[in-house]
Amino acid sequence: MALGKDYAQQQCSIARALEVVGERWTLLVVRDAFYGVRRYNDFLVHLGAPRAVLAARLQALVEAGVLDRRRYRESPPRDEYVLTGRGLALWPVLRSLGAWGRAELPGAVAVRHFHHADCGTELGAYGECPACRVPVPPADVEMRPGAGLDRDPADPVSRALLAPRRLLTPLQPGQEPS
Template sequence: MPMALGTDYELQDCTLARALEVVGERWSLLILRDAFYGVQRFNDFLTHLGIPRAVLTARLNALVAAGVLRKEPYQQTPLRHGYLLTDAGLELWGPLYQLSRWGSRHATEAGPYHLFAHAACGTDLDLVGACPTCGGAPVRPAEIVMRPNPARTGSRREDAVSLALVRPHPLLEPIASAAAPA
């Protein structure tokens, strides 16, 4: 609930409220989830999320202003840029992963849509996002590989991003949005 009037929690003595001012608005966390999946371009966010264009514009600008995303040119002519996670944005992986895990336990019957493993050893992450085999702190996003849950059949989405994610995919690696597999 950032920027716009009436959407802040300024009277709360709580850093949770501060965090929600940045990422608490509708769509914001889903946009960031996509950014972790490797989505970078406006149109890929648009088709994968099914979000109204004007709302996507507003959210991306707000997240850039909040220092969670940054704009990075990927071609010069015509000038085009993608949206990438900043260091602060990368640190949102923990809460995002935990919330997703909570959702798979309590807000759906059929379990998770995607599974997340430590790239170095292939072990699925535990509930705080650490590697049970290698131990230690939670695994950083760049060292995580996601794959579809084989027990979850029938992904009904047909957009470029969803199609790219049917194969195992390292987090943060750009989605090949123009690739049309034969």
């Protein structure tokens, strides 16, 4: 979406944020990263984005410091993409976008619920815990399936995301968390 050339003249921090995460697919990649997706192929099957676009977005997010690319196996060499601190800071953006879509767009059925893992309370619109009155870091968020979730998805990533799980915990076994 964004082109440095055009938005650059805008001093506004919203415009500058959109230069980084405003392109097509980008925020969905970030969303999946919060859900624990880390590998190229998992992003691919879950998003359904074209391979070339996914590769471009992952590279751009790494260059922007939102994702970190790191080796998780030496032989054969395989890399995974993990959210950096800068990426984790996007959690309120995803929360507010999702809250808006759920509240304001017709035909919304809750697909996933997000709870404060410490107390079980469902999060408020910005990712805060209404009971504890603290902002809940993504690592302390438990994601649970909602009524609107397809119970029998085709791809294995969606199937793995059916179970309740902590955000950021890797989808694939054999990876230590974050």
